[in-house]
Amino acid sequence: MSLQSFEVLADPEVQRLFLRGFGTTLRLFVTSAACAYLLGALLVVLRMSGRIPSALVSAFVEYHRNVPSIVQIFVWYFGVPQMLPAPWHAWMNAHVGALFFAVIALSLNAAAYISEDLRSGIRAVSTGQLEAARALGLSYVKAMQLVVVPQAIRAAAPALISQALGLLKATSLALAIGVNELMYVARQLDGETYATFPSYLTPTLIYLACTLTLMFVGSRLERAASRSR
C-alpha cells in the first residue's frame, strides 16, 4: 500500500484504459436502463390485460427475482446461442459480442423489478381517481393516460430511481463474461502491475461519484413529489 504504487495512475495508457472502461460501463448502463424502463412499462400493460398475459408476466417476474443476475447473464451468454440454429449461431459469434448479451440479461432483469414498482405505483392511486375520470366522460385510455399514470409514476419515482442505482451497480457483473467495463479494467491492471490499492480505489471513486449523483437526484424527486401532493 505504498504511495509509490499510485504512480501507475499517472501513466496516460492506464488513464485511457480506465476512461474506456468507464465508457463501457456507461454504455451498458444507458442502453440497459432505456430498454428496462420501456420493457417494464410494457410488462405492466400486459399484466393488466387478461389472465394469460398476466400469468406469463408473473412467471417472468418470479424467474428474474429468484435467480441471481450473474446466472441470468450466463444463461444468455453461454446458453441461448447454443439453442439457436447453427447458421445463426455462427453469425452471432462473428457479429455479436458479450456486451450485447450483458445488455439483454441486465435489462430483462431490471425490467422485471421496474414492472413491479410501476404496478405498486398504480395500486397506490385510489380507484376513486379512475372512477371520477370515467364519470367525467374520459375514455379508459384517456383516464389512465391523464389521471392515473402521472400519479402512479410520481408515487413510484423513488423506487424507480433506486432501480437505476441497482442497474448501475449490476453492470459490474458483466466482467464475468469478459466485457471490459470498469471492474474488468481494474482487475486487469491489478493483475499486471500489482498496484492493488490504486487499481481498486479508482473504480471505487468513479462508482461513488455516479451513484451519489443518482441518490441526490432521487432525493430531490422524492421531495418534489411530496411537495406537490
Next chain:
Amino acid sequence: MLDILSEYGFLLLVGQFPNGPLGGVALTLVMSVAALLLAFPVALAVAIARTSPIPAIHRAASVYVTAVRGLPLLLIIFWAYFVLPLVTGMTTSASVTVVCALVIYEGAYLGESIRAALEALPRGQTEAARSLGMTYRSTMTKVIIPQALFNCLPSMMNQFVLIVKNTSLAYIIGSQEVTFSANSINAQLLTKPFEVYFILAGIYFVVCFSLSRLAKAIEHRVVRKRLGQQTRQSDPNSSLVRAPS
C-alpha cells in the same frame, strides 16, 4: 438434462465433499446463513446508530450506509480480498472473504430495514416507557427493539433471499459454491451450456422461491398479529377508559 443431473448432481449438491472441501449448494447455504447471522448484530448496531439522538453517531452510520449503497458488491468483495489478509495477517479462504464482504454489504441493507421497523413503531411506545422512568437503554432493549425485530422478520427473510443470490458472486474469487460447480461442469462438457446453466438457474429458483414464499407466510402472520393488537385496542368493550355515557 437428466444425464447431467445423474452424473454431476452430487457435485452440484455438496461439491467434492467426502474427499475434498464442501462445495455446491451446501456451501452456498452455509455461506448465506453465516453471512445473515454475522450481519445481524452489525445491522442492529447500524439501525440503532441511525436512530440515535447523538448527531456524530447517526452521521457516521449514514456515511457507512450511503457508501455501501453506492458500491457494487463485487467491488466490496475485491476490497475484502485484499484488505483482509493485510488486517488479519493470514491468508483467508475465498468463502470466508465473501462472507466478510457480505456482512459489510448486508449490514447496511439489513440495517436500513431494521431502522424502518424501529421508526415505524408509534412514538407513544418510547414516550410511555420513558415516562414510566425507564432509561434510554432499557427502553430500547425491553420495549422498542423486541417489537421492531418481530415486525421486520419478513424483510429479514427477503434480505436472506438476496444474500443467497449474492453468494453467486463468490465463484469469481474462486469459492467452490454452486455457481463454481456449474462452471466447472460446463467446462468439462463444453457442448451443453444451456442445460448446465438451466439446471443452475433451477436450483437457485427452487431455493429462493421457497424462501420468499416462507417470507410471505411470515409476513401474513406478522400483519395479522399487529392488526389483532389494533382491533383489540379500538374495541370499546375491552378498553380501560370508557366514554362517558
